[in-house]
Amino acid sequence: MVAELAQHIVDGVVLGAILALPALGLALVWRIAGFPHLAHGSLMTIAAYAAWLAAGVWRLPLPLAVLFGLAISAVTGVAMHLGVYRHLAGRPMLNLFIASIGVELFLRYGVIFSFGSDFQTFPLPAERGVRLGLVVVRPLDLVLLAVAFGALLGVWWMFRGTQIGRRMRAVSDNASLARLSGISPARIHLIMWILVSVLAGAAGILLGARNVIAPTLGWDVLLLAFAAAIFGGISNPFGAAVGAFLMGLVSQLGIMWIPTSYEEGIAFFLIMIVLLVKPRGLFGEAVRA
Amino acid sequence: MTYVYTVIAFGLIYTMLALGLNLQMGFTGIINFGYVAFVAIGAYTSALLTVDLHWPLLAGWAAGAALAALASYPLGLLTIRLGGDYFAVVTLGFSELVLLVVLNERQLTHGAIGITGIHRPFAALGPHLSAPLALLTIAILTALTAYLIRQISHSPLGRLLRAIQANESAAQALGKNTLGYKVLVLVVGSAIAGLAGALYAHWVQYISPDQFSPDVTFNTFIALILGGVGSLLGPVIGAFVLILFLQGSIVLQDYVHVFSANQQSALRFMIIGLALVLLIVYRPEGILGRMKSKRPGRSTGVS
């Protein structure tokens, strides 16, 4: 029983680590660009396919393939911003929201068009679980945790330690105030999109390596990532990351009692409960200035 | 001929879906991204009641609409007070949950296998008569729905709904129970979605969970945006343009062999996605355009 619990906790942390990256990005987009970004999942999917193309088809070394995947997702994110969202700045949120459906459909089916709807897998060496005390951990999960925490720390450092990061945080804390104080929104937006695309891309590649690569890889976890972001409080990007770990834990512990097939349903219930109790998320208010 | 009937039937059903969504989004500004959930509830309710319990057809349809409305009521009460963006994400989650229930509660819903043997209206008259008569029934119900929406639009209620969309706080300051009206609109729109779902089930005669993916919601949004959000004629035009495109490209598939079938259907959705983006960027008022000069923006309480 204890071992089972411990195993679920480990799985929850791993799931949380994956979710944290897109959740953080979703929160940043929501705060800075002002809408829930429905095409976030396709950034993950595209990065996974690009990395798979480089590693599995072109036979590039794995690190290079990962870099390629991240670069492609960054380019895609910037293209979305420059090609679509930038033109809709200042329009009602609904416009941006719907445009992001269009982008999602275009990219998702673009992936199917190019690669078909069959699953793909990364050419990874076979691995054996490592026993750590009570639990068995896949080496890949350790890599995954390291990358996710590294990325979160990196963003944290960026927000604290660099000029552009501080400005981005200012914009995300209070967009209108920041606009008044003369922070150039154009550059903030551009850098924000690069940042969130790379984060989403990293999550996509990790998820693809852990499971399989499919055209709905990103879309399938998007709702969980949204739930995590709302859970933690959209207004606070790191709240969103913490929310992701809580989401991961709750949903993995939840399947000890409810059928696994309802795992995704947990996300819905968590969103509902959190929003009903704290309409701005768990860490929502702390940041509002 | 049967093919033409199906195109028209789908066009009418999507018209009805777009009418319900227009009441929610176009008039009142409610962004319901879980719209397909209510379509599914209507379709499954009517299918199960008529197939498994042998209810009469009309009773099945009424129950489908009623249950969809009933399901939306507590959801609305709990979540309509959230901001529009939160509401959108919550409803998207709700539709995933409904899909999960349909997939997993096999005893009740037949799970992934779906429900076969759903009757068409007038099935007893044989296939040659039942198809046009069923189509006529769908057309009449769609027209009635359009009439209902028109009456609401021209009444003080429609005016109030537009006011709520333009500025909710101002409507509250004038003593209007805006949350109550939003729940009402959610419920009425869901009833329409439920009825459309029931009509769909009885037209295609076979339903399964994969027919009720979020793509249905997105298609309805596209139809509505094509025709012009908030306009009265828009949903009809948008729905038929969308269906003609979708079905037309399927026909084209038989003659053009540049891409594989899989690629062609993917291409279809890429074009839809692209069209959606271009519409929003260049013609947010729809292809007809002239309906409304400028839609009022989302107004949150300005401090």
Next chain:
Amino acid sequence: MSEEVLLEARDIEKAYVGSRVLKSVSVALKPGTITALIGPNGAGKTTLFDIIAGFVQADSGVVRYRGEDITRKPAFLRACRGIVKTFQIPHEFGGLSVLDNLLVAGSDQIGERFPASLWSRRATHEQECANTETACGILEFLGLLASRDVMAQTLSAGEKKLLELARALMLAPRLLMLDEPLAGVPLSVGEQILEHLVNIGAQGKTLLIVEHNLEAVMRVADWVYVLVDGELLASGPPSEVQRNEKVQTAYLGRA
């Protein structure tokens, strides 16, 4: 006490992260009087308005209306009970015509009920006619009649302020709260509005006004509250407040 007071807000506290916007503010409004709330920008006047009207929840404190605690009542219910406020920044229904903006305000409309709106055509029509007549009277008085059919979003800023006032007048509320009603309005129209407000007061209605035109305020108000940095600095009849030294240095002197 409650007989003499229509509305009372007591010990109202409100803080936004980092700053206390209202510090234990108490006000009381006597029926049939005009009360002015003055103070520099950022003093917390609009916030106090919003707390009284139900748009913002106070952190602590009580709002009582006609002897009843309404602190937790939603804004629309307060409006139904006769507490109507205008917004400092006009909240017009942009896509609706000016006349429709006023017609929305009509209370207890049969045509707004569902599904009754679908069949009570006749009753709806009669009510619409009556409301339109009232609305046109108000529009004429405010000089907006000529633009009754134009989209509200095309009005100038000053006209929008008038529209804001017109909608509130449509409800003929027991307590009318106006947030800077004269800002951006032409002087001559402003004079007329003031006169009208005095008339409304004479009819037994109660008014609470935030206004920067001090000369005008002092002329029409029966009672004045001075709010500075979230604190009530002084209160009393206009003549008394004008002489108050603290007010002179803190506010009037600067203005």
